[in-house]
Amino acid sequence: MTTSSPDNRSLRTQQAIVRAAETLFARHGVEGVSLNTITRAARQSNRNAIQYHFGGKNGLLQAIFDKHSTGVAERRAAIIDELAARDEPTEIIVATAMVQPLIEKLDDPDGGEAYIHISAELITANTLGYQTPEKHHLQLVRESKIAEFTAKQLGHLPQPVVEQRILHMNLLAYHGVSDHARVRHTEAYQALSTDTEFMTSNLIDSIVAVLSLAPSQRTRKLLAPLR
Numbered sequence: 001m002t003t004s005s006p007d008n009r010s011l012r013t014q015q016a017i018v019r020a021a022e023t024l025f026a027r028h029g030v031e032g033v034s035l036n037t038i039t040r041a042a043r044q045s046n047r048n049a050i051q052y053h054f055g056g057k058n059g060l061l062q063a064i065f066d067k068h069s070t071g072v073a074e075r076r077a078a079i080i081d082e083l084a085a086r087d088e089p090t091e092i093i094v095a096t097a098m099v100q101p102l103i104e105k106l107d108d109p110d111g112g113e114a115y116i117h118i119s120a121e122l123i124t125a126n127t128l129g130y131q132t133p134e135k136h137h138l139q140l141v142r143e144s145k146i147a148e149f150t151a152k153q154l155g156h157l158p159q160p161v162v163e164q165r166i167l168h169m170n171l172l173a174y175h176g177v178s179d180h181a182r183v184r185h186t187e188a189y190q191a192l193s194t195d196t197e198f199m200t201s202n203l204i205d206s207i208v209a210v211l212s213l214a215p216s217q218r219t220r221k222l223l224a225p226l227r
Contacts, residue, residue, distance in 0.1 A: 014053050016042040018067060019111060021060050026114035030061065030121060058137045061118075068105065068115040069141045075101035077145045090153045095207035097146050098169060102177040103200050113181050120178035127170045131163070153211050158223055161215055168210050176203045 020042035024033040035050045035057060046052070054060040076097040083093040105112040119126070122138075129136025150169075154162045176199070184194040193199075215223070 013044065013049060017050060017053060018063050022064055022111040022114035026117035062138055064115060064118060065138060072101045072105065073141045073143045076143060080145045080149060090149055091208045091211040094146060094149050094153055094211060095204045098173040098207060099200060099204050102173060106181055116178050116181060120174040123170050123174045127167050160223060165210055169207050172203065172207050172210065
């Protein structure tokens with residue numbers, strides 16, 4: 001008879017907790033779920049299991065992002081290489097690289113859709129935290145290629161405009177995919193609302209517009225006191 005090693009049992013416990021947290025966070029929101037609820041859903045008899053393995057809710061969130069974010073970042077880098085080799089416009093490269101890996105995550109049976117919903121909920125804090133990592137409780141994957149191409153596209157604009165355009169791009173990408181994931185499971189919506197290919201193309205177009213449109217005169221006027 002073979003028995004599991006302590007390391008294997010610990011790993012299985014961590015995986016069970018992460019899967020339970022993904023499902024509950026995606027369904028009820030990060031602040032809407034207690035650690036005790038996650039512990040029960042993961043079928044853990046030790047009430048301190050999350051504290052022991054992850055140190056608390058932030059550590060558990062970190063484990064979820066560690067599980068998914070590296071793959072998303074690698075897929076984005078591959079898309080950028082592919083589109084850059086075809087001499088696609090920079091704004092299309094960035095917009096496609098932002099959206100396509102998130103769409104693909106929806107078909108990941110191991111918490112992919114839940115990851116999108118959790119990311120959408122936290123996207124404002126995560127985007128700002130990416131810019132100032134020393135102030136953020138989550139350590140996010142540094143995506144140098146998409147940062148380089150985004151800077152190339154927006155670098156001529158004033159910095160406050162750049163920062164908000166990046167935030168708006170992330171909001172559109174993550175909330176767009178998250179909302180679509182929920183809509184496509186709802187029979188009451190028309191077919192067009194649940195057509196993933198159409199939504200993806202339209203979402204990419206929308207982000208291209210965010211990356212391409214020059215600031216209006218009103219925006220420039222409002223910007224002047226901020227400089």
